[in-house]
Amino acid sequence: MTDRPTPSAATTESPAVCVSGVVKRFGSTTAVDGLDFTLERGRVLALLGPNGAGKTTTVEMCEGFLAPDEGTVSVLGLDPTRASDQVRSRIGVMLQGGGAYPGSRAGEMLDLVAAYSAAPLDPAWLMSQLGLADQVRTPYRRLSGGQQQRLSLACALVGRPELVFLDEPTAGLDAQARLLVWDLIRALRRDGVSVLLTTHLMDEAETLADDLVIIDHGRVVASGTPAELTRRGAEGQLRFSAPPGLDLTLLQTVLPEGFDPQETAPGSYLLEGTIDPQVIATVTSWCARINVLATDLRVEQRSLEDVFLDLTGRELRS
Numbered sequence: 001m002t003d004r005p006t007p008s009a010a011t012t013e014s015p016a017v018c019v020s021g022v023v024k025r026f027g028s029t030t031a032v033d034g035l036d037f038t039l040e041r042g043r044v045l046a047l048l049g050p051n052g053a054g055k056t057t058t059v060e061m062c063e064g065f066l067a068p069d070e071g072t073v074s075v076l077g078l079d080p081t082r083a084s085d086q087v088r089s090r091i092g093v094m095l096q097g098g099g100a101y102p103g104s105r106a107g108e109m110l111d112l113v114a115a116y117s118a119a120p121l122d123p124a125w126l127m128s129q130l131g132l133a134d135q136v137r138t139p140y141r142r143l144s145g146g147q148q149q150r151l152s153l154a155c156a157l158v159g160r161p162e163l164v165f166l167d168e169p170t171a172g173l174d175a176q177a178r179l180l181v182w183d184l185i186r187a188l189r190r191d192g193v194s195v196l197l198t199t200h201l202m203d204e205a206e207t208l209a210d211d212l213v214i215i216d217h218g219r220v221v222a223s224g225t226p227a228e229l230t231r232r233g234a235e236g237q238l239r240f241s242a243p244p245g246l247d248l249t250l251l252q253t254v255l256p257e258g259f260d261p262q263e264t265a266p267g268s269y270l271l272e273g274t275i276d277p278q279v280i281a282t283v284t285s286w287c288a289r290i291n292v293l294a295t296d297l298r299v300e301q302r303s304l305e306d307v308f309l310d311l312t313g314r315e316l317r318s
């Protein structure tokens with residue numbers, strides 16, 4: 001995927017997407033409630049949030065399908081509702097089954113979309129990248145849900161867009177198809193394509209995104225790189241098993257300041273904080289000194305699920 005057309009100079013320097021103070025209401029429901037975030041060029045930003053958080057509404061405003069009630073949305077430096085023709089020729093949008101003629105063959109559909117583009121990718125190559133090489137002649141209605149999903153991704157990408165919107169790109173895909181889609185998103189990133197994706201899958205966000213915006217009830221609850229977010233607060237946990245009833249005040253005196261070791265269940269011990277090799281060595285040598293065998297010693301990093309739970313008191317998966 002090389003030789004993408006150079007974007008026009010007037011909008012090359014602006015961020016791929018800039019959402020500022022955006023509010024969107026549907027009747028009495030406020031779907032998006034003062035949202036701010038920026039997707040810089042060439043990066044992958046994941047909007048992560050539970051069902052109903054406002055992810056799809058946000059993406060649809062960026063695609064120009066919906067206008068915000070308040071605030072501004074800028075895509076490649078342009079207003080996606082006012083300059084929709086200019087914006088649409090430069091973005092890739094994954095439509096969920098929309099616009100498909102049920103009788104048309106998968107390969108024909110992709111060829112048709114490619115024909116509208118000045119410098120399309122090779123449709124046959126794209127079909128094979130997405131594991132659809134054997135479905136080129138299959139009518140759309142006979143494709144499985146996952147195959148339709150991947151064809152819709154192919155349609156979004158075949159025109160070599162500068163910016164791609166992927167709303168839950170792997171929803172409903174099996175593990176193997178999910179990995180194909182992940183590989184393709186990584187390839188887009190390597191090619192300098194900007195990607196805005198929504199997901200409620202932590203592993204997807206953590207694996208693919210350079211930047212994460214966690215939203216809930218239409219608002220940003222946290223943002224940063226996956227590493228920054230999982231490092232926030234308690235950085236990690238060290239757990240070990242040992243005979244119950246150890247006097248942890250003694251352990252605390254030899255640990256760096258800020259550690260408060262706990263016995264979470266009889267014989268199960270937990271330390272939260274920055275777990276570095278010195279902390280592990282301190283714990284094991286303290287156990288040796290009191291002649292106790294620590295078993296099952298393991299270090300766990302906080303996941304985005306933990307971060308979300310800390311911030312909202314709720315599980316990310318609803």
Ligand SMILES: Nc1ncnc2c1ncn2[C@@H]1O[C@H](COP(=O)(O)OP(=O)(O)OP(=O)(O)O)[C@@H](O)[C@H]1O
Binds near residue numbers: 050053056058
């Ligand atoms: N066209 C609409 N009319 C009325 N309410 C809507 C409409 N679109 C979205 N909503 C409501 O706005 C809120 C946000 O919905 P949205 O689809 O943006 O969330 P989401 O984060 O994408 O959720 P999901 O992961 O379930 O797709 C929800 O309460 C939803 O019911």
